[in-house]
Amino acid sequence: MKSEHASNYIFLLYGSIAGIPLLMILYVIFRLIGNGAAAFAAEALLVPAFFVFGILSFIEIFGHEESVPAASLLLKAEGAQYHEGTDSGKSVYLNVKKFNPAKGQFERFSYKVKITRFTSVLDALLTAKAKHDNTLSIRYSCRMGTCGSCGMVVNGKPVLACQTNALDSSKDGAVEIGPMQAHPLLKDLATNFDEFFEEHKSVDSTLYRRNRNEKYKARKVFDMDREEMEKFLPYSYCIMCGLCQDACPVSNSNGNFLGPQALAQVYRYHADKRDQKGTERLEAVDSLSGAWGCEFAGACSKACPKGVDPASAIQLLKSEIMKAKMAGKFKEGA
């Protein structure tokens, strides 16, 4: 689940960390037993090992976010095409941490754009893309907080860029922008959602009816009152933006955890009186990678741009699982 950009060279770093003392020991042993040629070979190998260690630890410490100096790119970003608008807006710097898939690492770019008090971070980024850097990759569509495309990290917080005001976000004239961290990186600010969608799919998040033909040819709506609707309605606003996953400390450390989005949707369909799945759906998430993996940090609910509160959904899910277990409804629990 973690981004894998570091994995290309990290084994080399660990290799050199383990290799250097090993080569030293071998050198001493060969010296002691008087094998001069072998000792020389070990000594010779130590030089590149130290070299690799030095370079890689430098990258590991400094290279993740700024493998290219920001200042030199700043000049390029402020190329000839940029000109000030006529309106009374202000300029801000968008400091963008772009993921470069060819190099497998982050690069920092800074774009100066003109904004007004109404400009969203997404609009500002699109201006930067149009005027300074056509290659900038961003996922976006509705620009009104409904499609769930533009989740990213602005000033350290996972947010929808279209719902975040650029001027309010600027500190000392700059906005810090990077991709979400808990999803694999694709390019620049776009991340890969395959796994996230797979998890959502795997938990059977569909309103289940035994008779599908009847379901699709229905002529009447269900009897349902407001109270019954309230049970699932708060959890049905999920736009699948992935921000809750990005905020969740468990998702960030345990790749097997289904995550707050999928689990909240299990509860959403379980709590819907129209659904006929019964406890089967609960049984499937009665595990540490499921509902019991949640440590109730609540970060997901804070991050959710639609106020879904996955944390509370998961706690309700846990209590439903316990109830079903005690009633002997699970196969192995019976």
Add this chain to the structure above:
Amino acid sequence: MNRMELLKYDIIIIGSGIAGFKAAIHASQASKDLKIAVISKLHAMRSHSVSAEGGVSAVLYGKERNDSYDLHAYDTIKGSDYLADQDSVEILVKNAPQEIAFFDHIGVPWNRDEKGIVMQRPFGGMTIPRTVFAADETGFFMMRALYDETKSLGNVDIFHEHFVTTLLMKNKEFAGAYAINLADGSEKIFEAKACIIATGGFARIYGFTTTAHSSTGDGTALAYNAGASLKDMEFVQFHPTGLVPNGILITEAARGEGGYLRNAKGRRFMEDYAKAKMELAPRDIISRAIITEIEKGNGIKHGESDMEHVQLDLTHLDPKKLDERLPMVKDIAMKTIGVDPGKEPLPVRPAAHFTMGGINSDNEGRVLDGAEKAMRGLWAAGEAGCVSVHGANRLGSNSLSECAVWGRIAGEEAAKYAKTQRFADEKILSQLISDEEGRLKSILEKSGDVNPYELKEQLNRVMDTYFYVYRSTGKMKKGIAQLAKIKKQFYSVRVEDKGRIYNTNFRDVLELGNMICLADIVAQCAANRKESRGAHAMLEYTKRDDKKWLKHTIAFKSGDSTQLSYSQVRITRWKPQERKY
């Protein structure tokens, strides 16, 4: 380099909005043996249907509420300024009610009253409250339920972020589609027996628009280039209440729930334009009223954007109503312009919203060619298609019912067809594929000097200026000349990003090509219609002219240019009358 993948499906559906998913579900249900692919240029659940706010129209209670199919049909036809095909409208109104039940069965939380009865709200041009809703996020709820449903179907595969660049046609018969996987830039060939185009509208040819960035009409352009005809392209709906300065939609439900429109003097000016219906007159009439007020000097100038606007006043509404039925209006206004609609009026002006025109299709959803003959293997549904039920002006909440109804019809019809067909000869395909490969390569590798985003801005400016709410022969002539320049410049567009992974720059250029193609057709169709009907309002020809112009515009490709012809409107029981509200 060559990472092309060849996939075989009985049916492919391009587009994953309400119409696309509905088509997938019903085709899947028609036969478990059919293999179906839904191809979306976005993550499939993020299509523009999610932005539909107000609701979906359907006659639910009939006599109890003095409603009937005839009344719904009449409202729709009158709203269309008599350009709708009346037999098609009857299909719409008769099938809409069962779609409400369908969506209830897949999980949509329709708003219910204290007794648990599904509620309906008033909407513009509808005689009585007929619009079913799920708060003011109706489209979103329908989309999420559809996605959750579709992904559970064993015979449907969903391809996220795959951009279809061309339809592979064997003579005039559909044989497959060529797509680029945005994630890694690889090519996928979908060899298929049937194709349903459900890619939505193209209002993004305008700059000030309520629509998502994705509404670029790709499927409409694909169909046009594949030999299909387009119908009534001049009719673009301007929604009266696009929020200034960003164009984000403030739903018509805001007026349905009692909101007022006021000019700079604070006056409810709709009194002068539609005395009986006031703020609930159809959209074309209100949009013209707003622009007229602005031109009379009764507009208000917006500081940051210099846009002239009027006000949508919701301050007199019960705050509870605002929270319960219009939560999104409040959220959008607070977040994007920092205004609480409960305390201050909202600045609004007409914004491009819906394209009534689209791929010429018949009542079964089949795509028609320039001679209005059904093309083999091609269907269209939703905003991408034009059956036509909206004619010259769509009534609010009729689009979601259209998507649901023709999504189902196209899905079932394509399934019937696919069961009887064989795949095309692969040898024929291979030539088409290598042609397309060459075309794309030339766009990607061209060393042009035109910035596509600046060109798009030019296109938007031309459409906003010359093809807006009021049109005139002189202005449109200028617009057409500028569009010709834009077309030329497109040949020198530069794709800066040469990489394969998530190359949105290349996608944007392909979308721009589609938009330029469609804008040009809109312009030609508009310049040719010398009357005022529905959303097409001409300064020189202020009246509807049924004698000369009660007919559909049909546009199709002929060589490198667009040819126009006209076809009869199907009038059954409702004779054209003067349209008053």
